[in-house]
Amino acid sequence: MTISTSIINHHLIFILLLLAPPCPAANTLGSWSILLPSIGISAMHMQLLPNDRVVMFDRTDFGTSQISLPKGKCRHNSTDCSAHSVEYDVVANSIRPLTLVTDVWCSSGALVSDGRLTQTGGWGEGFHVVRNYKSCDECDWQEIPNGLIQPRWYATNHILPDGRQIIIGGRQTFDYEFYPKMSTAENAHSLPFLVETNDPNVENNLYPFVFLNPDGHLFIFANNRAILFDYSKNQVVRTYPIMPGGQPRNYPSTGSAVLLPLRITKGMIDTVEVLVCGGAPKGAFINALNGKFDKALDTCGRIKISDQDPKWFMETMPLARVVGDMLLLPNGHVLHINGASAGSAGWELGRNPVFNPVVYHPKNPAGSRFEVQNPSTKPRVYHSSAVLLRDGRVIVGGSNPHDKYVFTNVLYPTELSLEAFSPSYLDSSLITLRPNIISPKNKAKMRYGKGLAIKFTVLAPVDLNLVYVTMLAPSFNTHSFSMNQRLLVLDSGNSTKWVGQSYYTVDVTAPPSGNIAPAGYYLLFVVHKEIPSPGIWVRIQ
Known part of the structure; x- marks a missing residue:
């Protein structure tokens, strides 16, 4: 066999293994494919694991799902024998049910250094629970009943340089803690910033946007404000200006945010930028409860948090979006996907799904950074999720704006399907x-x-x-x-x-x-x- 033939065969193998379903037809705006018509649950939370499997879960009190617990199990003190978590095998395009004991509704987590998913908090009996999942063919969730000091519901987690997770905030929880604990005497630490950004009527500071800055401090954005925080000293290092317009961006207004790509040169990073996009305007949550669905925000704020005098630069998106997801793509572009164009987060409170993803090109000149992509046919509104796969596709699941599984006689039925968005770089013409x-x-x-x-x-x-x-x-x-x-x-x-x-x-x-x-x-x-x-x-x- 010649070298050139070997190379061609190598590429053919990689296409068959990693780009199934088949590579999309030639276009420049991405394509969609259904992976599985049902995974049995509505994927509210997602994490890719280092063996190319994805853990997904919703909440244990949604009602009976459409996939049974493994080995004939039933939940404790319940007649519900259905699963509310699954593991999706990317290569095999198959799912396996997993067992959750306590409720993980609106929880948080992170992949820790040994490849486990360590997941924290939830609702009710899940408030203080830590759960670990280490993937294998027979593995299942392991739960630690009192792993947290404070109840964590709508909190945000981030991995720290020492390998621990910091867990910040939660509903009516204005502090932070670490996991694992250094000692049994370790306490939670007050974070007044969460009190200052708390709207007494709708909060708007839940699931704060948190990023690790290269100096070891944390950038924390809540409502319409941001700080740089030294968690080791419980000290605010820097206060950033309010985003122009003063509109809230966190739950339930629910925009999204990314730390833009960090370019390392000779061991240094010169520029650190954060991008915050979308959300719902002030009053949108209360208005939606009363049947008035305000247009979602169509603006993004971009700020160089490393500047001596940082200022927000505002941009207008081609599509307004609330409850959308922003994902970094391997080439450094930003994908904005899922969501609605009116209303807010919350049960039945979103309207007019946004079917078209948008790609943001950070290095392009202002005014030419947004590119609208081809649409899906599936409404992905409240409680949707998305993650990037190793082959470059983005899998999308979930959407359940109801407090139970509801499939008929509603605007946006509970969605159990799993689909993939293939960005334009996977176009077959570019192979x-x-x-x-x-x-x-x-x-x-x-x-x-x-x-x-x-x-x-x-x-x-x-x-x-x-x-x-x-x-x-x-x-x-x-x-x-x-x-x-x-x-x-x-x-x-x-x-x-x-x-x-x-x-x-x-x-x-x-x-x-x-x-x-x-x-x-x-x-x-x-x-x-x-x-x-x-x-x-x-x-x-």
Whole structure:
């Protein structure tokens, strides 16, 4: 077999394994496909795991789901023998039911450094519960009844440089705590900022947007304000200006936010930017309760939190959106998906689904950053979710604006299906431009500040100046926010080289510290002309 034939066969195998269902027909605005018509539950929460499986769950008191608990189990003190959590196998396109004991409704979580999902809080008997899930063919949830000091419902989690999670806020919980605990005497810590941003009628500071800044502090956005917070000293380091217009962006107004890609150069990051988009205007929640559905916000605020004198730069989106999800794509673009164009979060309070995703191009000039994509046919309103997969697709599930499973005689029935959005970089016409990583192999190890040599193939000639390497932390997605989401553009200098036939190499330097990349699993991509390879899992320590 010749080298060129081997390369072609390699690409054919990767297409069959990683891009099933088949690659979309040629277009430049993405495409949709149904993966499974029903997963048995409505996917309210999602987390991608390092074995290419996705944990999904809703709430245990939605009523009887359409998938049974494993091995004939029933929930304790209940006649409900149905599951409210499943594990989706991406490669096999199949699901397996999992067992939850306590209620995980409107909870939070993060992928910890050993690849477990550690998930916290929920409703009622789940307020103080910590749950761990380590994936295997027979694995199931393990629950720790009193793992939390405070009740955590609508809280936000983030992985810290030392590997612990910080858990911030929750309904009428104006403090933060850590997990795991350093000692049994450890207490929660007051966070007055959550009191200051709490609207007494509708709150609007739940599921605060939290990002780890490269200096080790936390950027926290709640309602219409933001701070830089030193959690180790319980001290506000910096207060940012109110976003122009003063409109609320957190639950139940429910916009979304991302930390824009962090570019590492010689171990440093010069610019740190946050983008906050969409939501519902002041009063929208109360108005919706009374049958008046206000138009969602159509603005985004972008701020360089690293500037000496940071200011919000406002942009207008082509589509207004509330309860939408913002996801970082492997090439550094931002996907805004799901949601409604009127109303707010809450039972039956959203109207007019937004079927078209929008891609935001951060590096484009202002005025040319938004690109409307092809629409889905499924309304994905309140309690929808979305995560990026290793092959570059985005899976979308959920949508249940009711307090039970309701399938008939309502505007937006409970949605049990799972579908995939394939961004334009997966267009079949671009296959010859798409890189494919040959080495290192999947589950490679990285060490802070150390070099990593990457070998990849591209069938068409490569512009060496248009190759870069990204590292993406898999996020915990619920209620329009992807916790722990961050994308790093690794330092590669001018190291991309052609080494013969369709083979190339690029040498990158791993992130310098846990402040920039907390230890754990990441997806690593080679990007050529903004077209990413399928990712490989790497673990940085």
